[in-house]
Amino acid sequence: MHLRSKCLLGLLSVAVVVAHNPQAQDIPRRKTLGFGPILPHATHTTSPDPHILGSALAPSLSSDPFEVAKAFLQNLVPSRERASFVIRPDSYTDERTEVTHVYVKQVIDGLEVANGKINLNIKGGEVLSYGDSFYRGELPGKQATLTESSSSHAGFCETVFLQLDAQRRLLGIPDGQAPLQISEWRHHASIKTLEHLHTTHCAFLARRLDIEGTPDDPRAAALMFMIAATPSSELADDITANFDDYMSNVTPSRSHPLQQTHGLELTLAGIPDTVNPVVAKLVYAQVPVEDTVVLRLAWKLEVEMRDNWYEATVDAYQPSYILAVADWASDSPVLPYPSPADVATYNVFKFGINDPSEGERSLEKENIDWLASPLGWHSLPEGNMPFKPTTNDFALVNYTSTAGNNVFAHENWDGGDRWTYNYRPDAGLGRTFDFPYAPSHDNGSDPLEVAKSYINASVTQLFYTANMVHDLFYRYGFDEKSGNFQQHNFGRGGKEGDAVIANAQDGGGFSNANFMTPPDGRNGRCRMYLWDTAYPYRDGDFEAGIVIHELTHGLSVRLTGGSDDSGCLGWGESSGLGEGWGDFLATLVRNKGVDQDYPMGAWAANEAQGIRDYLYSVYREVNPITYESLNKPEYWGTHGKGEVWAEILWVTAQALIKKHGLSETLFPPKPGPNGDVPAGDFYRTPLDNKQPSIPIHGNTLMMQLVIDGMKLQPCWPDFFDARDSIIYADKVLTGGENECTLWEGFASRGLGPKAANKGATPWGGGTRVNDFSIPVRCAK
Numbered sequence: 001m002h003l004r005s006k007c008l009l010g011l012l013s014v015a016v017v018v019a020h021n022p023q024a025q026d027i028p029r030r031k032t033l034g035f036g037p038i039l040p041h042a043t044h045t046t047s048p049d050p051h052i053l054g055s056a057l058a059p060s061l062s063s064d065p066f067e068v069a070k071a072f073l074q075n076l077v078p079s080r081e082r083a084s085f086v087i088r089p090d091s092y093t094d095e096r097t098e099v100t101h102v103y104v105k106q107v108i109d110g111l112e113v114a115n116g117k118i119n120l121n122i123k124g125g126e127v128l129s130y131g132d133s134f135y136r137g138e139l140p141g142k143q144a145t146l147t148e149s150s151s152s153h154a155g156f157c158e159t160v161f162l163q164l165d166a167q168r169r170l171l172g173i174p175d176g177q178a179p180l181q182i183s184e185w186r187h188h189a190s191i192k193t194l195e196h197l198h199t200t201h202c203a204f205l206a207r208r209l210d211i212e213g214t215p216d217d218p219r220a221a222a223l224m225f226m227i228a229a230t231p232s233s234e235l236a237d238d239i240t241a242n243f244d245d246y247m248s249n250v251t252p253s254r255s256h257p258l259q260q261t262h263g264l265e266l267t268l269a270g271i272p273d274t275v276n277p278v279v280a281k282l283v284y285a286q287v288p289v290e291d292t293v294v295l296r297l298a299w300k301l302e303v304e305m306r307d308n309w310y311e312a313t314v315d316a317y318q319p320s321y322i323l324a325v326a327d328w329a330s331d332s333p334v335l336p337y338p339s340p341a342d343v344a345t346y347n348v349f350k351f352g353i354n355d356p357s358e359g360e361r362s363l364e365k366e367n368i369d370w371l372a373s374p375l376g377w378h379s380l381p382e383g384n385m386p387f388k389p390t391t392n393d394f395a396l397v398n399y400t401s402t403a404g405n406n407v408f409a410h411e412n413w414d415g416g417d418r419w420t421y422n423y424r425p426d427a428g429l430g431r432t433f434d435f436p437y438a439p440s441h442d443n444g445s446d447p448l449e450v451a452k453s454y455i456n457a458s459v460t461q462l463f464y465t466a467n468m469v470h471d472l473f474y475r476y477g478f479d480e481k482s483g484n485f486q487q488h489n490f491g492r493g494g495k496e497g498d499a500v501i502a503n504a505q506d507g508g509g510f511s512n513a514n515f516m517t518p519p520d521g522r523n524g525r526c527r528m529y530l531w532d533t534a535y536p537y538r539d540g541d542f543e544a545g546i547v548i549h550e551l552t553h554g555l556s557v558r559l560t561g562g563s564d565d566s567g568c569l570g571w572g573e574s575s576g577l578g579e580g581w582g583d584f585l586a587t588l589v590r591n592k593g594v595d596q597d598y599p600m601g602a603w604a605a606n607e608a609q610g611i612r613d614y615l616y617s618v619y620r621e622v623n624p625i626t627y628e629s630l631n632k633p634e635y636w637g638t639h640g641k642g643e644v645w646a647e648i649l650w651v652t653a654q655a656l657i658k659k660h661g662l663s664e665t666l667f668p669p670k671p672g673p674n675g676d677v678p679a680g681d682f683y684r685t686p687l688d689n690k691q692p693s694i695p696i697h698g699n700t701l702m703m704q705l706v707i708d709g710m711k712l713q714p715c716w717p718d719f720f721d722a723r724d725s726i727i728y729a730d731k732v733l734t735g736g737e738n739e740c741t742l743w744e745g746f747a748s749r750g751l752g753p754k755a756a757n758k759g760a761t762p763w764g765g766g767t768r769v770n771d772f773s774i775p776v777r778c779a780k
Helices: 050-056 065-076 152-171 184-201 203-207 219-229 233-241 243-248 447-453 455-475 544-559 572-590 627-631 638-660 698-712 719-734 739-747
Strands: 043-045 083-087 100-108 111-123 126-132 251-254 265-269 278-289 292-304 309-315 321-327 345-348 362-365 379-381 396-398 407-411 500-504 513-516 525-528 756-758 767-769
Touching: 065 083, 065 100, 065 111, 065 126, 111 292, 126 719, 219 233, 219 243, 219 278, 219 292, 219 309, 219 321, 233 243, 278 309, 278 321, 345 455, 407 455, 447 455, 455 500, 455 525, 455 544, 513 544, 525 544, 544 572, 544 698, 572 638, 572 698, 572 719, 627 638, 627 767, 638 698, 638 719, 638 739, 698 719, 719 739
Parallel strands: 111 278, 407 500, 500 525
Antiparallel strands: 043 126, 083 100, 100 111, 111 126, 251 265, 265 278, 278 292, 292 309, 309 321, 345 362, 379 396, 513 525, 756 767
16 A cells, blocks of 8 residues: 655744743753654565575575675666665674674665665575665656645644544543543543644644755754754744744854765754754655655754754755654673672662562672673773773773773763763772662652762662663673674674763653663663652662663664664654563563563552553453554554553563473573583573574573564564564574464464554554464464
């Protein structure tokens, strides 16, 4: 089915009086945008065409996976004048699975096609699967004018308004009655979701500014985007009213004058409500219009704000049209290892204890894993220090505070973006981080001051949890080549200098958390807030599930579509998948048995039900969610979609656990000094040494398949792509031993092979249809 242009935030009529300085006001800190076009020709296949595959596997062809990729691409995308492709440098071979993940961008007339991507998965000289959104239409000529009739955005906003009106009228029925199958609180939740969608994506349409742009000057595009992106309505009004004044205050300069890039690239200083200059690159973008897809010249913008980090594509000639936007905010010589005497100790809630309601703190040792963290958690080379780096890559800095190669944890009470010299607890040379945590219940105490009184314990807990998650994800394949977060990569590949910046008790808000994931080589940022849901306030740093959820955003964004592309989970179902993986992995970490049900964020929210509609459970009477739940307005938002995906994954994981049992730990055995990992009772030794080790238990196997699936799936995956990639990951790992068990799990919540999404939209809409069947080959 051909869909219309997703493009599109028609931007507002803008203007700002620079002298007003609206940014000096106390404005809302967080707003998020996320949408992009659905390309009707985009495909994801786990069964490559034999003709194309055969050509790529010609006997005379090199077995080098990148040569296989080039041959496959030459058959998949016939060459034509003005068009070419480039294999991206973040392509890599997974040493564990021996699958090479190749990421390809399309280039036309010397310009990158922003949403023209191919990802290939290759092993043993064979293309296992691939995703393809390359443009194959007529090459661009004169640019046509975009109109609302060619935009799906207007239709989306009309749908949101009609649904919002219907929900409000339902709650306004004179006798107060509502349909028995839906409680009143659920209607309020629907209204909240719809109002949020309307406010963030539609409200500014009334302020559309009819302004012309050019492919030589990105200033108008950047300012028009800021009108939509800023959480300050005063600033948006000011830019609208004084657009020319703001234009004149923006200073463009060329980026990386010696670096070869596809297309003009500029930096823009002076864009309001940003913390760094905006990077603007001239590109092409594919836009569905009526029954075809056209190429538009556009500016791809990288916009860093205090609480958002956007990648936006804005039409170059008509900058009132935002075509797509994703918020990034949801790898030398081996150096000497620290001796056991140098191991740090932390008084924390041990990994696996979700929050203070589940257990007591205990003294835990630094997790010395020679594979995941060869230098431990507190050391890194001088040349990789973010504070005062030197050129000495061989001298080690050994921190006695909560800083190291994987994580820098500290307070951030002012809520700002500066972090380098924020306060960190110092445990001295003995590195025993043993600090009191005893929140005062005296009603006369200021809850903020109470929280600050135990900041040492809070930062220590965040540092410990984040490092444990780093090491855990590393052992399942999130390593340097695939784009993990480390200051130093030990010569193992990938881009370094990007340890996680972890803010404890961030002053930017309450009762929330977020994670910003820029491309590989730039620090991920985790903000943990206090929750004003109880007295004294509850500190999100002590709820491991929330921390794990946030760090999982870094995992899924870096692994989907390649570590150099942070926009592949930016909107629609793909953004919901990102939220769902976070809930799922956080819950898997605390899983104690098949029959237990788990909330998300219950302790921090001071609510037994948690922050989701239902507990995660295998029982339909406890959690009735199915794939079709996405049809309800309360599941249109990113977190609503995520709850559906997490429940489907949870039920599927329990099917594997029922088949293979439950491991008491998710951590594989630690490698010995020579790097060999003992199988123990954790791995099943493969029949030949060429295959990766296979986790024995259901929970460890599911974690492996989920992470492997992220690497296999295409950019902008939907639920079907994510499901199929997990099933295919099992084929790669075990030869498909668990295919039917996985299908049974997915199908039990409506995501069987015949499930469908009719009329899918760029916003993640459409009408879902459940399928509870399993493939015929699996029928007993």
